[in-house]
Structure formats: structure tokens, C-alpha cells
Amino acid sequence: GAGLGIRFLKHISRTGLLLHFIDINPYDDGDPADSFIAIEKELEKYSDELINKERWLVINKTDLLDETVREEECQKIIDKLNWQGPIFKISAMNKQGTRDLCFSIMDYIDLEKKKQDKDSGALLEETDDHAEITAGTYDAVTGKIIK
Numbered sequence: 160g161a162g163l164g165i166r167f168l169k170h171i172s173r174t175g176l177l178l179h180f181i182d183i184n185p186y187d188d189g190d191p192a193d194s195f196i197a198i199e200k201e202l203e204k205y206s207d208e209l210i211n212k213e214r215w216l217v218i219n220k221t222d223l224l225d226e227t228v229r230e231e232e233c234q235k236i237i238d239k240l241n242w243q244g245p246i247f248k249i250s251a252m253n254k255q256g257t258r259d260l261c262f263s264i265m266d267y268i269d270l271e272k273k274k275q276d277k278d279s280g281a282l283l284e285e286t287d288d289h290a291e292i293t294a295g296t297y298d299a300v301t302g303k304i305i306k
Contacts, residue, residue, distance in 0.1 A: 168205045175271055176264065177202075177214040183232055184223040191218075192239040213267070215245040217260065222250035 171177060179198070181191045195216075203210040218233050233248055245263070249256035 165205075168201070168209065172206060172209050175213065176267060177209075177212050178217050178264075179214060180217045180219050181236060182220045183218050183229075183236070184220050190239075192236050195236075195240060213244075215247065215263075216240070216242050217247045217249060219249055219251055221248050222253050222255060 179195055181195055183191060185191055185194070199210070216237070218236060221229055221233070224232055229248075233246075236242075237246060247256055247260045247263070249260055251257060
């Protein structure tokens with residue numbers, strides 16, 4: 160209701176990945192998708208760049224629903240949001256799905272770093288080439304040769 164706040168929006172505009180955490184079973188009995196939609200409108204109002212950042216949907220507290228309805232409730236949220244991006248279904252409290260989420264975040268960050276390095280002209284390809292140094296006095300340099 161009070162909004163995200165300009166300071167917070169400025170802060171998240173510097174990030175490379177936004178995670179939308181949705182409680183599948185909110186304490187106030189509200190519609191989880193409606194909360195997401197309200198936040199999305201604020202992001203859009205603040206900045207086109209922010210709304211176009213990579214965003215992932217994380218549906219949390221899945222352990223609070225019976226297995227017989229869990230998948231159906233998750234799908235209702237996904238359908239209402241018309242969500243097309245990555246989706247993670249987790250229980251942070253029980254650590255279900257959190258490891259996969261963390262590894263996916265790390266993989267995404269690594270991939271983006273490689274893209275940035277490639278775009279900036281940094282050389283990334285490692286080779287088995289060895290350098291020959293003729294006799295003399297030199298400063299020692301160690302490491303891997305990259306192309």
C-alpha cells in the first residue's frame with residue numbers, strides 16, 4: 160500500500176537480476192498474484208529499464224500447502240501473472256528448492272559476467288600454449304595464458 164520507496168527502487172536498479180518472492184499462502188489471506196502485480200506496476204512506473212531487467216519468480220512457503228493442491232495453486236499464480244520467465248518453487252524454512260535457486264543464481268551471474276567480458280573485449284579462452292623465455296634476468300610471472 161505505501162509503495163516500494165524511491166530509495167529502494169534506485170537501489171534495485173543497480174542489480175542485474177530481480178527475484179520476485181511470492182508467499183503461496185500469505186498470512187493476510189490476500190491473493191499472492193495481486194501483490195506481485197502491484198509491485199510490477201511500481202517498477203514499470205519508476206523505470207522502463209527496471210521493468211525490463213531479468214526477473215525470476217520464486218514461489219515460497221510451498222510446504223504449507225498439501226501436496227494434492229500445491230502444484231495447482233502454483234499454476235494458478237503463474238497463469239494469473241502470465242509468467243514466462245524462470246520459476247522456482249521453494250520452502251525457505253525447510254530449505255526445499257533453495258539449493259537449486261542459489262546455484263541457478265550463481266550460474267546466471269557467471270554467464271552474465273562472461274557476456275560482459277566478451278562484450279568488453281576481454282579475452283576468455285584458456286589455452287594449453289606455453290611461453291618460452293630465453294636465458295636472462297626477468298621478473299617471474301605466473302598464471303594461465305588466455306586468448
